[in-house]
Amino acid sequence: MSSFEFENSKRPEDPVLDAMLDAMLGEWLGGEAHRGQGSSKAFDPGEMYRSVLKRSEASVFTAEQHAQAVSNAQRESLAEVLPKGLPEVVSETGQDRSHGAGARPHWRSAAIAASIAASIAVSIGGLSLIGRWVQRDLNKPVGVGQASLDGAPSSGPRVAEPKANASQGVVVVDSQSNTSQSLESQGLPEQGLSTRTDSVIADGGLDPSRREPMQDKLAVGRQTEGNQEQGGAQAPVQGEEMVLAWPSARGVSLGTLEDREIVSVIDSQFQQIWKSLGMPQSDMVSGGQASLKKRGLTADRISRLLLHRVATDSELEAIRLDKLSEDTSLERLVASWISSDEFDRVWSARLANFYMGGRIESSQQALVFREWLATLIRDDVPLEQVQRQVLLGLSQADHPAYFLVDYWSDRGDRWALRPNSPQVAWVGYGDSQVKRLEGLSQLFLTVTSNPAMVCTQCHGTEGTSAPSWFADRMAMGTGLVGSKSVDFDSIAALMVGIAQPGVSELFQRQQDDQVRKIAARFPDGKRVGSELSFEQAIDGWLEQGSHSQSGLLNALWRDFFGVGLESAFGLDGSVALEARRDLVGYLGKQIVERGAGLRRVVYWMLMSDLARQSEEPLTYAQYMVMDPQRLQDYLQRQEVFKSLVLDDSRSAVRDEAWLVGYASALFPEQAEGLERSFLAQPSNQVQGGSKRASSEGLVESKAVQWPRGLLRAELGYRVAGDRARRWAGLLSASELSQSALIDHVYLMTKHRFATAREIRAWSSTSWTKSERGSAILRLLMGVASIEP
Amino acid sequence: MRDDLTNRSDGLEPGSWDPEKLIAEHYLGVWRYLKAIGCPIHLADDLAQETFVAVLRKPFELINPQSTSSYLRRVAFHLLLEYKRKFGSTGLTDQAEILDRYWTRWAGSDVSGDRVLDALGECFQRLTARAQKSLKMRFEERASREQIAADLQISQNGVKNLQQRAKAQLRQCLEEKLGAVDR
Numbered sequence: 001m002s003s004f005e006f007e008n009s010k011r012p013e014d015p016v017l018d019a020m021l022d023a024m025l026g027e028w029l030g031g032e033a034h035r036g037q038g039s040s041k042a043f044d045p046g047e048m049y050r051s052v053l054k055r056s057e058a059s060v061f062t063a064e065q066h067a068q069a070v071s072n073a074q075r076e077s078l079a080e081v082l083p084k085g086l087p088e089v090v091s092e093t094g095q096d097r098s099h100g101a102g103a104r105p106h107w108r109s110a111a112i113a114a115s116i117a118a119s120i121a122v123s124i125g126g127l128s129l130i131g132r133w134v135q136r137d138l139n140k141p142v143g144v145g146q147a148s149l150d151g152a153p154s155s156g157p158r159v160a161e162p163k164a165n166a167s168q169g170v171v172v173v174d175s176q177s178n179t180s181q182s183l184e185s186q187g188l189p190e191q192g193l194s195t196r197t198d199s200v201i202a203d204g205g206l207d208p209s210r211r212e213p214m215q216d217k218l219a220v221g222r223q224t225e226g227n228q229e230q231g232g233a234q235a236p237v238q239g240e241e242m243v244l245a246w247p248s249a250r251g252v253s254l255g256t257l258e259d260r261e262i263v264s265v266i267d268s269q270f271q272q273i274w275k276s277l278g279m280p281q282s283d284m285v286s287g288g289q290a291s292l293k294k295r296g297l298t299a300d301r302i303s304r305l306l307l308h309r310v311a312t313d314s315e316l317e318a319i320r321l322d323k324l325s326e327d328t329s330l331e332r333l334v335a336s337w338i339s340s341d342e343f344d345r346v347w348s349a350r351l352a353n354f355y356m357g358g359r360i361e362s363s364q365q366a367l368v369f370r371e372w373l374a375t376l377i378r379d380d381v382p383l384e385q386v387q388r389q390v391l392l393g394l395s396q397a398d399h400p401a402y403f404l405v406d407y408w409s410d411r412g413d414r415w416a417l418r419p420n421s422p423q424v425a426w427v428g429y430g431d432s433q434v435k436r437l438e439g440l441s442q443l444f445l446t447v448t449s450n451p452a453m454v455c456t457q458c459h460g461t462e463g464t465s466a467p468s469w470f471a472d473r474m475a476m477g478t479g480l481v482g483s484k485s486v487d488f489d490s491i492a493a494l495m496v497g498i499a500q501p502g503v504s505e506l507f508q509r510q511q512d513d514q515v516r517k518i519a520a521r522f523p524d525g526k527r528v529g530s531e532l533s534f535e536q537a538i539d540g541w542l543e544q545g546s547h548s549q550s551g552l553l554n555a556l557w558r559d560f561f562g563v564g565l566e567s568a569f570g571l572d573g574s575v576a577l578e579a580r581r582d583l584v585g586y587l588g589k590q591i592v593e594r595g596a597g598l599r600r601v602v603y604w605m606l607m608s609d610l611a612r613q614s615e616e617p618l619t620y621a622q623y624m625v626m627d628p629q630r631l632q633d634y635l636q637r638q639e640v641f642k643s644l645v646l647d648d649s650r651s652a653v654r655d656e657a658w659l660v661g662y663a664s665a666l667f668p669e670q671a672e673g674l675e676r677s678f679l680a681q682p683s684n685q686v687q688g689g690s691k692r693a694s695s696e697g698l699v700e701s702k703a704v705q706w707p708r709g710l711l712r713a714e715l716g717y718r719v720a721g722d723r724a725r726r727w728a729g730l731l732s733a734s735e736l737s738q739s740a741l742i743d744h745v746y747l748m749t750k751h752r753f754a755t756a757r758e759i760r761a762w763s764s765t766s767w768t769k770s771e772r773g774s775a776i777l778r779l780l781m782g783v784a785s786i787e788p
Numbered sequence: 789m790r791d792d793l794t795n796r797s798d799g800l801e802p803g804s805w806d807p808e809k810l811i812a813e814h815y816l817g818v819w820r821y822l823k824a825i826g827c828p829i830h831l832a833d834d835l836a837q838e839t840f841v842a843v844l845r846k847p848f849e850l851i852n853p854q855s856t857s858s859y860l861r862r863v864a865f866h867l868l869l870e871y872k873r874k875f876g877s878t879g880l881t882d883q884a885e886i887l888d889r890y891w892t893r894w895a896g897s898d899v900s901g902d903r904v905l906d907a908l909g910e911c912f913q914r915l916t917a918r919a920q921k922s923l924k925m926r927f928e929e930r931a932s933r934e935q936i937a938a939d940l941q942i943s944q945n946g947v948k949n950l951q952q953r954a955k956a957q958l959r960q961c962l963e964e965k966l967g968a969v970d971r
Contacts, residue, residue: 016886016887018955018959019826020891022955023823023824024823024905025908025923026823026927027905028905028909028927029923045808045815048812055834056841060838060871061867063845066838066841066846067845069842069866069870072866077855077858
């Protein structure tokens, strides 16, 4: 034991510090640089400046890498000025970054205030209102100078923050927009997310083990266009470092730290859900050490997820012939798929499907629209911008999206209000004009993720005509809370200029024969001033009322996994409803704040553990012997995506015969045992009748998969949540006719009226012979389970 | 690119953003920081320049020199990480984060890092004459260990031990002088 304290030190960093001392001594004694005692290299600011300029012309980094470093630094600078009293925020790495600009006294008081506020919030259950992502939240970064730490997402438009004062660290100026923004409005930086993610970990929201490097899950290298065409099998690998990022040939880097963090949040959320349901975790992917193949991401599966087809023989052969490991080959193949023209085409079709309300259209205009969407996907245009361009295109006759005006107007033929409707038609509008305006308004509400607002066409939000259930619906969080003045008519007033070029006002004759002008309104209920352009009105709606593009996100999720994250009317069961809703909100905000394009969103889904869960097909034999409790467990697992429900017939065009078969399988309701029997029929029976079921089919059905939609309908019916049952009860208690009931079911599930063909198909069954409430619930689930 | 970097029409307040002044004030601090966290001289030169290229591409508001210095160090640190990812970490320490922590604490609000070197000079004076001579010969005269051993009339192993003890003393001294300043 030395008498010198420093010699007794056993700190592991001492050897490391020796290297630092060597560097310092080298400068101080050796004049290695600018100020050493014997320095021979005088520091010349002018020379340094010229060196930097010269460096800019021959940098070893790309502009993107520079931007990444700056982004990380911004976030960490932000972390430096966060209050020290909140260890989960600041002390992720245990580092003391308190050297900042003398901001501590300011933050100490803020921290105390925040702690008190948090205590109060906890005591009154406020945190539960805020939601799972409350911890400086994953939805919104804590801004410089933000004293409140509740993290509640802002309901208003994002506004550039005023410049922070000198004690609040670095303020970044966005040179693109000529505006000064605080770090808060710079989007969620990676490390910042990491910091905040740890706070979620502390709360059990995110398992640290889930945060394995993305490249461990699926690492891919850069692909070239030429290699894509060849299935990517001959793509060169540009070193192992390339796995850190995934620069697609389209110019977008996937697999960045941001992407990894987002995927880890998805994983953690579902881990938590599965865990809460007591589901076994053994088969879950954790640690990312297993090979891709062992983790279930086979070429076939990835191909189905990304391209909606199986891998071709040549693609599989390319993997086999590749001298690299199978994993590496697969990674390269994935990179080529996700950046391929085929991916753009497939997903443009899905995107078009969203904009066309789930209907298949093969007109030339629809094809042009799809091609245009494919271009946007190829260019990685942010989804928010896609939405904006589609909506703005409605007012431009030469825009590819303009065809949606006529398309949705044609769909409005069943929207005309009935003569005895409490609503009175708009003044000066004939039937065709009304259909056009109603269709357009419905399109607008669908695109902006407000399908429930369509209900206000018949069920007004004001006065006695507003039923209590609708008010409840509005208060559930997906409607326009607190904006009773926004209703279907106000949307129609917004769209009137498109439906009738040159017209800017919409009038309604009230029951007392007075004519009243209908005001177009923003989501917060404020009138859209006449001085504002259509573009400005659209921007306001997209920013305030699109719920962070949650509708589009949910549609993409459904396209990818076969099951949506959240249903607009709560028909998706009661299992982990809040958790799923939180995830929709979180991902929606990531899409907006990070300017994510479709390719990136698909990448998040592909990289999540959900895409790796093994499917759990249920065979006829298993189903028949399964006791009710096990069956219930299975259904719950299905509901929370423990298993993927990949729709293997998603490209099939369903005809009326298919729908009749499907509906007939659901009705009439039968006793529990018999239900299992009809579910045991091979899927091909309900898919158009090309291969009819036979006794042989049942015998052979040991290996036959369930008809996906039918099984989903069954599980939806069996584990329906309270809200779904409530809807069924409300409809059951109404005096609606059979066709009106079917209409309402389609409105709630597909956000459109049923077609004549669909009404015929459902009416052909004896569904009305069953107990009304139960039959309607089954009808709801049956229609909801039909894709699209 | 040159135009991009010097273009002032970026929304910045006139007079608040002067790339040349920024470099003049902070280049040395960034360079020293990079050296301190393990970069060889040539790499410190490169990355210091890259740091300014990066921030000039995305300007920020100059609040005060301290926050700017801190911000630039963070950019430099991440560029070093990027460099290691891109070109490998041969010859570079993988303990840059620890070094970053110490340098950040020692340099504190000092923009240039002069404070650390000043403190080092003071601490150096506390060393024994033999320890001082040993280090001077090594860093000033670039003498080999064998030469130092011969001059001090001790074994080469003795030189090694002497220098290790001297550096441990310097570490402790720097910690005492600088470590608690900003805590």
